[in-house]
Amino acid sequence: EPEVTQTPSHQVTQMGQEVILRCVPISNHLYFYWYRQILGQKVEFLVSFYNNEISEKSEIFDDQFSVERPDGSNFTLKIRSTKLEDSAMYFCASSERLPETDTQYFGPGTRLTVL
């Protein structure tokens, strides 16, 4: 069964460093998303991406964040200068976005720890 994959599973970094989180969406999906979940809290939307551009973003997704689809399979989230409060699980998701609804399938996540 097709699935979303993410690497690394766990990333530890120092405050102020740049990190890149990687995702491989389901192959026939065209819509991609990043979410984050701080420990014990709700899943929060960061950004959606379609046709090589951002289609929606939340207020969390500020200038420190960027997304890219560098090739035909990978989808990345870059945090330029990490802060302590960026520590969270980051989930990539993808979908087909059918006309009536949009079921998103999530990857296993990357646990980001900022020291």
Next chain:
Amino acid sequence: EDQVTQSPEALRLQEGESSSLNCSYTVSGLRGLFWYRQDPGKGPEFLFTLYSAGEEKEKERLKATLTKKESFLHITAPKPEDSATYLCAVQARGGSYIPTFGRGTSLIVHP
């Protein structure tokens, strides 16, 4: 503002003891309601999508139902492996397809 409230926050059951989880929502118009299962330290695993009031979907010991204001996830004769956090997410009609997630219900099933 779209809101999703799940109850209870936590639920402990004995193996075989059936129960229901609730997801109540307020949106201007419902496009879709999603149920996910999330194991500790893992990503949400898709279970069901419901589109309209009266709709029901089943998978093994789980059945999801939908009314105009809430959804229930019924768990029949649960087993310890059903222990997880169950997340509800709601997608409203309009321009955005981005779902709003509830805080989840943490279910523990004791053998």
